[in-house]
Amino acid sequence: MNVIISHDVDHITAWEHLGRDLILPKHIVRNCIEFGLKHISLGETARRCGDIIKNRWNNIADLMKFDRGRGVPSTFFFGVQNGLGLSYTPDDAKLWMNRVAREGFSIGVHGIAFELPEEIRREHDAFAAATGLDGFGIRMHYLRRNPETLANLEKTGYKFDSTLPELTPPFKVGGMWEFPLHIMDGDILCGNGRWQDRTLEQAKDSTKAILEASADRGIEYFTILLHDRYFSDSFRTWKEWYVWVTEFLKESGCRFVSYDGAIGELERAHAVL
Numbered sequence: 001m002n003v004i005i006s007h008d009v010d011h012i013t014a015w016e017h018l019g020r021d022l023i024l025p026k027h028i029v030r031n032c033i034e035f036g037l038k039h040i041s042l043g044e045t046a047r048r049c050g051d052i053i054k055n056r057w058n059n060i061a062d063l064m065k066f067d068r069g070r071g072v073p074s075t076f077f078f079g080v081q082n083g084l085g086l087s088y089t090p091d092d093a094k095l096w097m098n099r100v101a102r103e104g105f106s107i108g109v110h111g112i113a114f115e116l117p118e119e120i121r122r123e124h125d126a127f128a129a130a131t132g133l134d135g136f137g138i139r140m141h142y143l144r145r146n147p148e149t150l151a152n153l154e155k156t157g158y159k160f161d162s163t164l165p166e167l168t169p170p171f172k173v174g175g176m177w178e179f180p181l182h183i184m185d186g187d188i189l190c191g192n193g194r195w196q197d198r199t200l201e202q203a204k205d206s207t208k209a210i211l212e213a214s215a216d217r218g219i220e221y222f223t224i225l226l227h228d229r230y231f232s233d234s235f236r237t238w239k240e241w242y243v244w245v246t247e248f249l250k251e252s253g254c255r256f257v258s259y260d261g262a263i264g265e266l267e268r269a270h271a272v273l
Ligand SMILES: [Zn+2]
Pocket: 008, 009, 010, 110, 140, 141, 142
């Protein structure tokens, strides 16, 4: 099986949320619940408070280092528009997008606009202008979509999308490839969808079950999302799960590939057919 790993960048700093959204108070409440229910340790709770004070809410550099060491050609999705708790500035985004690209990783759009074609176009063009790239992909923030979203992304000129949460192989929408999202960190670590309530062992078991189900369905390109925010000792179980899953896949004989690499292979296979 081929595995495509990606990272959504939802935050760059903690303070970018001050006066702009309710992410910080919500985060503090969530920490209290997770600690109160004994799902996270006192150390993690304290580190999360420290992260707010230190104003460090991304782990992009650490994650690039880890992925490089493990041979994972990952893709980082960055927002170029604010919305739904994504509040970083275009300057911060530009700085990090270009750093990630310079270090040899792929970058794409973390989309906010999913309804109006002109808004989708505006986001696409803002990303192209900030990065100088043409030909890139997108994943919607919170996987938002409507029945027309994929067709509108295709018309806008996106090379691929990886938003659809379903256990199916990649498929083509006109000239665009859709890579359904098979494993998202939050689904694995937060069974209830609101806060972390899974142990590492439970997370491993559900990951293995999804991998087996996808093999049964003949999925040759499997996609995994880890938010860079969780590659941190402040979110120990999340980080340990990612370290484990990348090692497990490697040991199982899986091969890591980028979206672009996968598209090249799929296009060649189609041409042969
Ligand atoms: Zn997001």
